[in-house]
Structure formats: C-alpha cells, structure tokens
Amino acid sequence: MAVVKLQRPKLNFGEKIYFGALIKGFFLTMSHAFRTLRGKSVGAKELASSGLGVTMQFPEQRWDEHLPEYYRGAPALVTDEQGRERCVSCQLCEFICPPKAIKIIPAEIPSDDPWAKVEKRPLEFEIDMIRCIYCGMCEEVCPEQAIYLRKDYLITGLKRADMVHDKKKLYEIGGTRVGLVNKWNELK
Amino acid sequence: MDLLIQLAIIITKVVIFTFGIVLSLVPLSVYFERRFSAIIQDRVGPNRVGIPLTLLGFKKDFHFFGLIQPVADGLKLFLKEDFTPDHVRKAFYWLAPALTVVPALITVCVIPFGSPISIFGHTEKLVIADIDIGPLFVFSVASLTVYGITLAGWASNSKFPFIGGVRSTAQMISYEIALGLSIIPVLLYYGDLNLSKIVQYQADNGWLLLPFWKNGSLSLPDLNTALFWIPAFIAFLIFTISIFAETNRMPFDLPECETELVGGYHTEYSSMKFAMFFMGEYAAMVIGSALIITLFLGGWSIGFGLDAYVQKWEIFGIGIGGFIHMGCFLTKLIAFILFFILVRWTVPRFRYDQLMKLGWVVFFEAALINVFLAALILAAPQLTGAIIAIGAVLLIVLTLSVIWVAKVSEETPKILRA
Numbered sequence: 053m054a055v056v057k058l059q060r061p062k063l064n065f066g067e068k069i070y071f072g073a074l075i076k077g078f079f080l081t082m083s084h085a086f087r088t089l090r091g092k093s094v095g096a097k098e099l100a101s102s103g104l105g106v107t108m109q110f111p112e113q114r115w116d117e118h119l120p121e122y123y124r125g126a127p128a129l130v131t132d133e134q135g136r137e138r139c140v141s142c143q144l145c146e147f148i149c150p151p152k153a154i155k156i157i158p159a160e161i162p163s164d165d166p167w168a169k170v171e172k173r174p175l176e177f178e179i180d181m182i183r184c185i186y187c188g189m190c191e192e193v194c195p196e197q198a199i200y201l202r203k204d205y206l207i208t209g210l211k212r213a214d215m216v217h218d219k220k221k222l223y224e225i226g227g228t229r230v231g232l233v234n235k236w237n238e239l240k
Numbered sequence: 241m242d243l244l245i246q247l248a249i250i251i252t253k254v255v256i257f258t259f260g261i262v263l264s265l266v267p268l269s270v271y272f273e274r275r276f277s278a279i280i281q282d283r284v285g286p287n288r289v290g291i292p293l294t295l296l297g298f299k300k301d302f303h304f305f306g307l308i309q310p311v312a313d314g315l316k317l318f319l320k321e322d323f324t325p326d327h328v329r330k331a332f333y334w335l336a337p338a339l340t341v342v343p344a345l346i347t348v349c350v351i352p353f354g355s356p357i358s359i360f361g362h363t364e365k366l367v368i369a370d371i372d373i374g375p376l377f378v379f380s381v382a383s384l385t386v387y388g389i390t391l392a393g394w395a396s397n398s399k400f401p402f403i404g405g406v407r408s409t410a411q412m413i414s415y416e417i418a419l420g421l422s423i424i425p426v427l428l429y430y431g432d433l434n435l436s437k438i439v440q441y442q443a444d445n446g447w448l449l450l451p452f453w454k455n456g457s458l459s460l461p462d463l464n465t466a467l468f469w470i471p472a473f474i475a476f477l478i479f480t481i482s483i484f485a486e487t488n489r490m491p492f493d494l495p496e497c498e499t500e501l502v503g504g505y506h507t508e509y510s511s512m513k514f515a516m517f518f519m520g521e522y523a524a525m526v527i528g529s530a531l532i533i534t535l536f537l538g539g540w541s542i543g544f545g546l547d548a549y550v551q552k553w554e555i556f557g558i559g560i561g562g563f564i565h566m567g568c569f570l571t572k573l574i575a576f577i578l579f580f581i582l583v584r585w586t587v588p589r590f591r592y593d594q595l596m597k598l599g600w601v602v603f604f605e606a607a608l609i610n611v612f613l614a615a616l617i618l619a620a621p622q623l624t625g626a627i628i629a630i631g632a633v634l635l636i637v638l639t640l641s642v643i644w645v646a647k648v649s650e651e652t653p654k655i656l657r658a
Contacts, residue, residue, distance in 0.1 A: 077586040081280045088279040096282075105282040 119203050124186045126204040127179055128226030129219070130197075134237065136167055137223070138198035141174040145190035145199055153183035154190060170236050177219040181207045197232045253368045258348045261570070266522040267310030269577045274309070276581045314515065322511035325396075332395035337513045339388030340520035343381045344527055350374045351530045352436045353569055354540045355443070355551050357562030366540075366562055367436055374435035375423060378531055379416070382486065385524060386412040389488070389495055389505050392517070396508035404504030407592070408495035411485055414599030415492075419482035421607035425471045425614030426479075426535055439539030443547040447538035448472050458544060464621060471614035476536045478607050483528040485599070488521060490584035497589055529576035530569075537572060540565035601649070605642045609635070 066072050087093050091103035100118060102109040131137050141158035159175035161168050190199045204225055209215040217225070271286070278285025289312045290303040324333065349368035356365045371377060386408055393405015426448065430438045446453050449472060451461040461469075485492040496504025506517045533539055541547050542565065551561035590598065616631045623631075 074587060078582060081582060081586045084282060085276070085279045088282050093282040102284070104284045105279065107282075107284045109284065 116203070123203050123205075124188050124201040126181065126202055126207055126217070126225055127184065127186075127188075127190055127199055127222075128202045128204070128217075129177060129199055129222040130226040130229040130232075131223060132228065132232055132234070133230050135228070136170075136236070137173055138196050138232070139174050139177065140170055140196050140198070141172050141177075142195065144193045144195065148189050148193045150187060150189065151183040151185050153180045153185075154178070155180070167236065174219060177222060179217045179222065181209075181215045181217055182212065196235070197229075200226060200229065202226065249364065250368065253366075254349075257351075257353055257366075257368055258345055261353065262345065262348050262523060262526050263519075265526045265573070265577070266519050267314060268574075269522050269525065269581075270313065270518075271307060271310050272574075272578060273581050273584075275306070276578060277585045280582075280585045317511055317515040320511040322513065325508055327397045328508060329395040329397060332391045333508075334513075336388045336392035336395055337509065337516035337520070339391060340385050341388075341516045341523065343384040343388075344520050344523035347378045347381050347527045350377050350435055351527070351534060352439050352539055354562045354564075354566035355440075355547070357560075365436060366566060370434065370436050372432075372434045374433055374438070375427070375531070375535065376433060378527070379420060382524065382527065383412065383416060385486075385520065388517075388520065392509070393495075393505040396505070398508060400501045400503070401505045401507045404495040404501050404507070408488065408505065411488075411492060411494060411595065411599070414596055415482045415485035415603070418478055418599060418603035418607050419486060421604070421611060422475045422478035422482060423535060424607075424611045425468075425475045428611075428614055428618055429468060429472070435534050435539070439534055439541060442538045443541035443543075447541065447543060448536045449476060450538070450543065453544055464617065467617045467620075468614065471610050471617065472536070474606065474610045475614070476532075478603050478610070479535070480532055482603065483532060484580075484583065485595075487524040487528050489525060489580060491587040491589050492595060493589060494592060494595060499589075525577065525580055526573065529573055529580065533569070533572045533576055537576075540569035542568050601646050605646065609639050609642065612638070 084093070088105040091101065091105075093101065093106050096103075096106050099106045100108055100113065100115075102113055108115065129137065129139055141156050143156050143158065146154045146156050155176070155178045156174050157176035158172050161170055161173050186201065188201050191201050202225055207215065275285040275287075285306070286309040287306040288303060289306050289309040290301055291308065293300065293302050324330065350371060352365070352367040352370075354366035356363050358364070389408040390405040393401045393403070393408070396402070427433060429448065430441055432438055432441070442448060444455060445451070446461065446465075449469070451465050451469065453459060454461070460466075484490075488495050494504075495501075496506065498504075501507070506514050509517065542550060547565070550564050553561045553564070612635055616628070616635060620628050
C-alpha cells in the first residue's frame with residue numbers, strides 16, 4: 053500500500069488571525085437559531101415539525117400518518133374473513149423469537165367445531181412486550197399468515213403484567229385481515 | 241446599635257446579592273444554556289417541566305416555557321446517591337467541591353449591582369464590600385477555584401480526573417498572566433481600582449467601549465479618548481478570552497472535556513458534590529461576565545447620559561433609580577451569559593498545545609504591548625511630539641520583534657528520517 057502524504061492546507065493571514073472564522077461561526081449558529089424560532093429550519097416541513105426547529109412534539113403531534121408501509125410495530129394475531137383465528141399454534145414463532153418473548157399453550161379444537169379439521173389452536177398466546185425487539189421474525193416464520201407486526205408503537209403499562217399481551221389483546225390489535233391465503237377453506 | 245444596623249444591612253445585601261441574584265442566576269443560565277443550544281441545533285430543548293395543574297384537577301398544565309426544569313435537575317441531583325469511591329483520598333475529595341464554589345461566591349462582594357439607593361434620606365450602595373482593590377480582589381480569590389479542581393483531580397486518585405486537574409493548573413497559569421496584564425490599560429485609564437467608582441466614572445463619561453457622552457451629555461469623544469478605544473478593545477478581547485479560560489468554558493474546557501477525559505476532574509463525583517462543581521462553574525461564569533461588564537461595558541449604567549437623570553427618580557421617598565440601574569445591570573449580565581453560551585456552541589475546543597501557544601505566545605505578548613500602547617496614548621497630552629514619535633517607533637519595533645520571535649519559534653522542526 054502506497055503511503056500518501058497529505059499536505060496541510062496553507063492558511064492565509066486572515067485565517068490565521070481566526071477572528072474572522074469566529075464571527076462567521078457566530079453568524080452560522082445565530083442563523084440556525086433564528087430559523088429555528090421562525091420554524092424555517094432545513095427539513096422542518098418534511099419532518100412535520102412543531103414550528104420550533106425540526107422537532108415534532110410528541111404527545112400533541114404524532115407521526116402516525118407518516119409511518120412507512122414497512123413499519124414494524126407491535127406484533128399481533130389476525131383473524132380472517134370468516135372470523136377464524138388463523139393461528140394453529142405450531143409454535144414456530146415461539147421457537148424463532150430471539151428474545152423469547154412469545155409463549156404459546158396449544159390446545160385441540162373440539163370435534164364439534166366447524167373448523168375441527170384445523171385440529172389445533174392456541175389456548176394461550178402471550179407476547180411479553182418488554183422482551184419483544186420488534187424484529188419481525190415471527191411474522192416471517194409463520195406458515196399460516198397469522199401473526200403480523202402492526203403499526204402500534206405506544207405500548208405502555210404501569211407494571212410488568214400490563215406489558216404482557218394476552219390472546220385477547222393480540223386479536224384486538226390485529227383485527228381482521230382480508231385477502232390472505234385460504235388454506236383451510238374449501239369453498240375458496 | 242449602629243453596628244447592629246450596619247451588620248443587618250450587610251447581611252441583607254449578602255443574602256440578596258449572593259443567594260438571591262447570583263445563585264439564582266446559576267440555574268437560570270443552565271436553562272438558557274439548554275434552550276439556546278437547542279435552538280442553535282434546530283431542536284426544542286426542555287419546554288415541558290412546569291406546574292402540573294392537571295394533577296390538581298385543572299384542564300391544562302402550566303408549562304412556562306420549561307423554566308422549572310433547573311429545579312427538577314437540582315432535585316434530581318439532590319436525591320441521587322452520593323457515592324464516595326473506595327480509592328479516593330477522603331478529606332480532599334470532600335473539600336474540593338466546596339473549594340470551587342466558595343471563591344466564585346466570595347467574589348460577588350465587590351461587584352456593584354446598581355447605583356446607590358436612598359431610602360428616606362439614608363444612602364446605601366448596592367455593593368456588599370466597597371473596597372478599593374476591586375479587580376485585584378476578584379483575581380486573587382477567583383484564582384483559588386483552581387485549587388478545588390486540582391484537588392478534585394488528585395484526590396479522585398484515578399487517571400482521567402488527574403489529567404483534568406493537571407490541565408486545569410497549566411491552563412490557569414498560562415491565562416492568569418494575560419488576564420492580569422490585559423486590564424492594566426483599563427486601570428491606567430480609570431486611575432482607580434474601586435469598581436463602584438469605575439462604574440460611576442463610566443456612567444458620567446461614557447463606557448470604556450462606547451465613549452459617546454461626556455459629563456452627562458451626548459458628544460463625540462476627544463482624540464485621546466477615541467485613540468484609547470484601540471487598546472481598550474484589545475484589552476477587552478484578551479480579558480474576555482482569558483475569562484473564558486479562567487471559568488473553564490468552551491473553547492477552553494480542557495479540564496473536563498468529555499470526549500477525551502470522560503468527565504475530567506469530576507469523573508468520580510456524584511450527586512450534590514458534582515452539582516457543586518457545576519454550580520461553581522456557572523457562578524464563575526456569572527461573576528466573570530459581571531466583571532467584564534463592570535470594567536468595559538458600563539456596569540449598571542444605562543448610558544447615553546441618562547444615568548444622572550434616572551438616579552433622581554423617587555417614589556414615596558424611596559429612590560428607585562438604583563433599582564432601575566440594577567435591572568440594567570442584570571439585563572447586561574444575562575446578555576453576556578447568552579454570549580458565553582453562544583461561544584460555547586460555536587467554537588470547537590482547542591487542542592492542548594494550541595491552548596498553551598495561544599496563552600503564552602499570543603495573549604501574553606499582546607497584553608504586554610497593549611500596556612505600553614495604552615500608556616503612550618494616555619501620556620501623549622503631557623509629552624512633546626518628539627518623545628511621542630520615539631515612543632511610537634519603539635513600540636512598533638517591539639511589536640515587530642515580538643511577532644518575529646513568535647514566528648521563528650513556530651517553525652516546525654525538520655522530520656528526522658531513519
């Protein structure tokens with residue numbers, strides 16, 4: 053590897069005196085300050101700022117309508133058009149989950165159920181949102197298109213127990229999703 | 241009885257000026273620092289902490305632009321664990337924070353906060369100790385701050401604080417000289433070391449950097465005063481920059497630079513002990529600004545010949561001119577603190593060798609030459625033309641030789657090759 057010798061730039065007298073650069077710096081910082089106060093900072097519009105700098109002030113203003121398609125929020129279970137819970141508790145998501153946030157207790161579907169041929173469904177499906185890292189691996193690994201990362205990001209709670217999403221909560225977040233592959237529906 | 245009244249007056253002044261004004265300016269300047277740096281960086285800054293009226297059942301919180309933030313910060317520091325590491329030298333470790341705070345607060349006593357106020361015929365000066373060695377007292381006491389920092393560095397008994405402490409000492413030595421020399425022209429001009437009299441003189445005859453009135457009426461300065469503006473401005477620059485170094489502010493915050501030394505001299509400190517270093521730094525900043533304003537920018541004077549007029553204002557036998565002057569002083573003080581903050585967020589930190597060079601090679605010589613220049617200008621009316629010419633030539637020769645020496649000493653040594 054060749055040695056490249058870099059020459060330091062020769063400074064002229066004005067640059068050596070340094071005060072000019074100082075004053076230039078003051079103008080730069082003050083122009084930023086004034087633009088911030090007038091809400092005209094660079095990028096303020098694109099970032100939907102609050103009118104002070106480029107910052108969006110959170111509880112009053114939300115990023116919700118700017119969220120990209122691929123945003124990965126809280127994972128949730130979905131039901132399909134027939135109202136069937138799509139999860140068959142194969143537990144692949146539980147096994148792949150890197151922080152081990154998912155806990156599933158599988159159960160058999162009773163034979164008098166119209167979906168008895170699916171055989172299994174989760175009795176309990178818990179995601180510990182303190183552990184969840186929103187990686188989306190559960191969504192990727194699911195063979196039944198049953199678990200999706202939705203756009204919910206405000207997962208809060210006053211105690212640890214609040215942060216565990218149980219099956220009911222997961223379906224509440226997930227809701228119904230249409231247009232998925234109908235693996236178990238003969239009618240199509 | 242008289243003595244008791246005198247004592248009561250002094251204690252009242254101490255409480256109002258030291259604890260009421262300077263100590264409450266410390267959290268205020270912290271708030272300004274955070275908000276100002278935020279808007280410089282296109283951010284918002286702390287604007288939430290206020291009075292939580294919603295907790296009491298009201299509709300809206302009272303934010304007040306987040307002005308309560310410093311209180312929350314202070315409370316946080318107060319409630320944190322005060323941890324003393326095992327390896328420190330306990331006595332000095334405990335002494336150091338106090339040694340940084342106390343000198344900064346002691347120097348408050350010579351700063352004149354306003355013109356004398358008269359209450360029912362009794363005139364009272366708005367300065368705690370009206371002593372005749374004002375600036376010298378400030379220098380001698382403020383220099384003690386460095387003992388706190390050095391002791392903190394040494395007593396912490398670990399490497400980063402130690403380097404911070406040593407740096408602080410070296411920096412102090414190199415900038416104290418320039419600091420002291422730079423105000424000699426100013427003191428020559430005033431012919432007085434009493435800060436109250438200096439400010440009174442400025443109120444009557446124009447501020448040192450704004451000499452546009454004389455004896456209470458607007459007028460252009462005479463030739464001598466106009467010429468003296470040059471050394472005065474050089475003195476102002478050197479003094480301000482040295483104050484920056486003295487208070488360990490950016491661009492001279494080498495003793496505590498986060499990027500190199502973790503936290504510098506206060507790495508091992510926590511809770512209120514750390515807060516005391518913090519307080520000492522900001523109090524020093526307040527006092528430094530106050531001193532600059534007092535010496536160069538007219539102290540409490542409103543300027544433009546209005547001071548004598550304002551001083552006469554009275555309401556119910558109480559002269560309110562003094563309070564108006566105090567308001568003027570505080571306005572100037574806050575403006576200068578904002579300038580300190582602007583500099584901090586504009587100028588990058590100097591490298592250590594650059595800092596030393598700036599102190600020893602540039603400012604020391606510049607201040608020294610400035611003393612002669614000022615002396616020549618001040619003495620010119622009493623001297624004959626020939627002597628003035630000889631003095632000017634000598635001064636130019638001296639300046640050029642100093643510049644030449646600085647240039648020669650700057651030459652980089654040839655790189656040795658193996």
